[in-house]
Amino acid sequence: MILPAALLLLGALTAVLAPRLLARADWPDREPVVALWVWQCVVAAVIVCCALSMTFSAAAAWHAVGGPVFSTAPGPVVEAYALGTSGLWADTTAVTLACGGLWSVAMLAREVVRARSRRQLRRAELRHRAPLLPGEEPGPDRLVVLEGERPDAWWLPGTPPQLVVTTAALRRLEGRQLDAVLAHEKGHARARHDWLLNCATAL
Template identity: 80%
Template structure:
C-alpha cells in the first residue's frame, strides 16, 4: 500500500513548491486578502496530506481502525486499498503523524493561552494607568492614556477598544486617528489574531519545517497590508500613510539601521505609490485556484475507491 507514502510526498512537494511560487509572484502585495486565503489553502493542503496519510496508515496497521474507516464501504473498495499488504512501517507512520497532530494542537493551545495572558496583563495595566471613577463603567471605542511616546493599539475583547496615548493624539492630525482606528478594526473584524496564533503555533512547534516559518512571516506581513487597505479605502491612502509615519517616526524605523519595525517604511511606500489592483476576474481565478489546492490530497486519497466503484 503506497498511498500513504504518496500523500506524504504530495504534502512535501506542496510545502516546497507553493511558497516559492508565492514568493516569486508580484500579486500578493496587490491583493493581500487573496494572498492570505492562498496561504491558508496551502497549509491546509499540507496538513490534510498528513492527516489522510495517518488515517490510511492506521487503517492498514490495525484492523479495528480499518473497520471503522471503511465501515460502510463496499468490499471492492476495501480490496482496492490493499490494507493487508501494508508493511511494518504503517504503524510507525500512523503513530508519528498522530504525535505530530497532538503536538500541533498543544502548541496552538499554548499560543492561545499566552495571548490570553498578555491581553489580561494589558487590561490590568490599563486599569492602573486609567482607573475608573466610582460608578464609572468602561465603555466607548477609544481610551486615552497619558504618555510621552506616541502609541496606539487595539485591546481585544467582547467590546474592543482603541488605546492611544496623549502623545499620539498630539501627533495625529485630522482624520489620521480615524484611519488608525479603522486599521485596528480591520484586524478585529477579519479575525487576524487567529491566523497569527495558528501560524505561530505551527512555526514554534516545527521550527525545522520551512513552510510553517514562511507561513508565520507572511501572515504578519499580509495582515498589516490588508488592514492598511481597509483603512485607506475609508480615509485615503495619504491619511493612512501619514498616521503610520506619525506613530513610528520616533522609533527609528525610517533610519538606515534595521529595526523590528522595518516593515513600516515599506507599508508607507506602498500606500503612497499604490499598486494597481487585479481585475475582479483575476482575483476570482486566484481564489478558486487556491481553493482547489486542499482538494487535491482528498482526490488522491479517494482514487483507489473511485476506480473500484467505476
C-alpha cells in the same frame, strides 16, 4: 501503501514551496486579504494531507480502524489502495502523524494560555496608564489614548475589547486617516485575527 506516502510528500512539498512562492511574489503587497486566504488554504491543505495519510496508514495497519472508516467502500477500492493489508511503514507513519497532531494541539493550547497571559499583562498596564474616569464604563466603543512618542494603534482583544491609540498617532494622522486606522483595527477584531495569530504561532 503508496497513497499515504504520496499524501505526505504532497503535504511536505506544499509546506516547503508555497511559503517561498508567496514570499517571492509581489501581488500579496497589493492584495493582502487574498494573500491571507491563500496562506490559510496552504495550511489547511498541509493539515488535510497529513490527516488523510494518518487515516490511510492506520487503516492499513489496524483492521479495527480500517473497518469502520472504509466500511462503505467497495471491496475492489479497498484492495486497489491496499488498505486491508499492513505495509512496512503503516503503523510507524500512523503513530508518528498522530503524535504530531497531538503535539500541535498541545502547542495551540500553550499558545492560547500564553496569549491570555500577555493580554492580561497588557490590560493591567493599560489600567495603570489610562484608568477609568469616575462614572466611566468600560466598553467596546471606548477609545483609550496613551501618551507616547511612537505613532501606534492597536486593538486589545478580550472582554471588553479595547481600542488604543497613542498621542503621537493622533498628532500625525488627520481625520480620515485616523478613521481608516481605527476601522482597520476594528476589522482585526471582527475577523478574530488574534485566533489566527495563535494558530499560526502554534503551527
